[in-house]
Amino acid sequence: MGKMSAAAPLTDKELKVLLEALQGEDSFVFLETTRATSEDRRSLLFAHEVDRLVCGVEDSPFDFLAKASSYLAKGYYLAGWFSYEFGYFLEDKLRSLSAAIEPKFSLAELGVFRRPYIYDHVANSFLGEAWPVANEEPAAADYTLGNIRLNQQHDDYILKINEIKKFIEAGDTYQVNYTLKLLFDFSGSVDALYRTLRRNQSVSYGAYLKRGERRVLSFSPELFFRKKGDTCWVKPMKGTGVRGRNRQEDSLLAGFLRNDIKNRSENVMIVDLLRNDLGRLSRMGSVEVTSLFDVEPYETLYQMTSSIKGELRDGVTLAEIFKAIFPCGSVTGAPKIRTMEIIRQLELESRGIYTGGIGYLSPEGDAVFNVPIRTVVLDGGHGEMGLGSGIVYDSDPEKEWEECKLKGRFLTNPSPVFQLIETLLWLPQAGYWLFDYHLDRLLASAQYFGYPVERHQVIERLAQMSSEVSALSEIGQTGYRVRLLLHKDGQLEVTATACLPPLVKCLPTIDDGPVDDLPRIVLSNQRTDSSSLFLYHKTTCRQLFDRQREQAVQDGFVEVVFCNEKGEVTEGSITNIFARKGDVLYTPPLTSGLLAGVFRQYLLAGCPGSAGNDEEKIKVKESVLTIDDLKNADALYVGNSVRGLVRVSF
The missing domain is CATH 3.20.10.10 (D-amino Acid Aminotransferase, subunit A, domain 2)
Structure with missing residues (x-):
């Protein structure tokens, strides 16, 4: 089994060994990419905290961000999270919403680090110093989820959705992202849970955070913002569609989502909101929508995204950035301030890290933060995962309820581990029979499921096996059944077993022989x-x-x-x-x-x-x-x- 040279996530074994090596750390921030792109080809591991910045409900968010900026100016990195409720304290009109928040509630936590350990998924190695790991794979571990329940009953949920529709009818809001929580008891290995959920959701903005007993596991496909120099990008995700069962169906459904008026209108609504937010920070005329209605495939669904870019004004501070764009409009609705008031009035409890932000800030002025959806928080044997959907005037409350429950299956009913298979016939002097058919089918399924592999890599690996069986066949002049497995992390495994060649390799004739003693x-x-x-x-x-x-x-x-x-x-x-x-x-x-x-x-x-x-x-x-x-x-x-x-x- 060999690691592929294409951009690929850490293998499960590599991840298991890495997490085992982190067992002795009281805190760390691991920002992992399992869906590598040209912009997101690296995973960052932050460990060995120099300091930790915590913003509580009694603290000033602007003092917190100013202190963070002072560490950045000294050459340090910061990594951690912001809760959704951090946004209440950035806007005077929303401060009254903080009254219901518990005094011990943390609004944000950022660790201070000298530098990250950087893993490059194209090079398939750490850049510079690697995190020291043991050579042996740790023993298998498992976990148990129990007492799984929603924090809201069905009838109350339906009532709240109908209240939202009344607010929309009255003109208070156009769209509300309403959320509830899946609560559960947890025991066992958090690392095992992370590895299981990671397998089900390949994303560019994953995260695993630890501080003491608290763990945060985020599998978010959504970028909140990326800052590089004076350029800032936001990429709201709004619009969801089902995947097809095969490539043809998949293409049709992707086209349906891309052209669906309802999904496009909801996407445009959030794009306009974020354009306005980014415009508050950017040079006049520099804000542009660089792409609109992009449809991205994930394991079980399609997501519609749009991308917006702006050139920041000279001297824009970290506090100004967060005040202008936090929290992300895709998880509030529009207009943002009034909709956040409605959310606080209707939702049963604080969201916490869910729909806030997880990411890092660099001393060079760069930053990447996700929107923490599909995010699990564990603390003291208890866990929670936020679930939500965007509510508009014609939303069906029952369908929204079912959609939220379906999203919860990401945690409660993870997909099984599986590999893609091709079984090829190799014959002396002829090589692989129907080779291109096999290759095309494998690559189509790999593309569908997001398994990272390139055509030339499969060809090279099978050519290697062909050379091996060719040497063996000179002795017995037999055929070989060659079995290829493609793993989710891009690894290829090829084995061969001797077999007899088939008697019939083409179409039969109408009179194709006796019918006695046919196999049944x-x-x-x-x-x-x-x-x-x-x-x-x-x-x-x-x-x-x-x-x-x-x-x-x-x-x-x-x-x-x-x-x-x-x-x-x-x-x-x-x-x-x-x-x-x-x-x-x-x-x-x-x-x-x-x-x-x-x-x-x-x-x-x-x-x-x-x-x-x-x-x-x-x-x-x-x-x-x-x-x-x-x-x-x-x-x-x-x-x-x-x-x-x-x-x-x-």
Whole structure:
């Protein structure tokens, strides 16, 4: 197994070792990028605090920011967080909202550090001094979540959403970002929780913060602001859409979100708000929207973002920046001040770090802060995660309630660990059969799931294995079944097992031999769900197929065939299925819920490059099939790119 040279996150093993090495630290700030871009290609680790700045409800936020600026002027870095409620103290009109905040509540905390440890995801190494880690991987650890509940009951939530709609109708606000909290008890390894949630959400602005018993785990895809020199960027995220099950569906749904009037209008509303906020800091005429309605794919959904840039006036202070733009308008609504008053009136408790800001400030004048959504706070065996949605006049309260619960599944129902698979047939003198089909399918799934890999890297790794099996095949002149695994962190794992070449690698004839003693297939008693994402991509998440196949083989069958929830035939556990009627070979369409098998694609394309008279070939077509269609077929076949086409019977 080898680490890829492309920009990739830390592997799970590397992260586990790094976090183990941080066990002795009472406090640290780890700003991690698991979705590397040209702007966000580095992760920063801040440790060995020189000092810590804390702003409480009795303190002046401007004195706090002035002290932070004094440390920056001395060459120190600062890293930490600002609570959403910090914004109350920056605006005179909002100070009255602070009355309900507990006296011990921290509004902001920034650690003071000499420098960060910098990990570059293109170089796949630390730049300069690396954080010292042990050579051995630590023992496995786990965690438990218990007593999971929302801090608000359904009926009260519906009531509050309807109150918001009355405020909108009265003209007080146009949009309100209303939030509640998921509360839970926690025991076990915080590091294990971080690694699990990190696996489910690849983001450019992740963070893991520790101070004493308190931990903050943030998996935010949203940039609040980036400052480099005198240029400041903001990138509000407003607009959400579902992902498709495959590349074609995905493209259609991305286009729908990009052109959806409701999502565009909500996005523009926040863009206008942030343009105004940034304009308070910038030189006349320098604020520009550099991109509008960008659709970004994440593991389970699409997010719509827009980007705004401004050139800051000379001498703009840190306090002026925060006063102008904090908190981010995407997590308040518009207009900001009146909407924040409505939020304080309706929400049940303080938001805290959720929807505030997490990031760092450098002595060179640079800064990057996220908007802490999808953020977990743990303290003393208890945990919380904020959940919210943007409410407009035509919002459906029940749908908003369901959306909030769905967002909570990020914590309570994390996705399983899985790798992408390709299984290729290697033959002496010929090499890999249907190589381009395999490569295209792998890269399409890698792009869909955000697995960092480049075409040339897969080719090079498979070429290396080809050389190895070529030397072995000279002895036995056999074929090889080559299995490639692509891990989420970009690692490739390739193994090979000797196998016999397939007897049939092309289309059958109408008179294709005797029907006695054909290998038999059996129908599974388990239905598949055609909406399941994993049916459309070849992954290791195939427990049902493996379990059913094992039982079928034990019972003397060569394959087990599945039907979906509508009774439509889909596929076998490791093959696609084909039913011949006359001179047409029918195979189920992808919409029934099945893998686009490489051999299936080859047959549908008419076996390009194969020998034989094209006029004699059977036609291959997609068609919804039932069990009766299989029973009444002139001939049945199962096939894949390693076994070829095999005639079977029920």
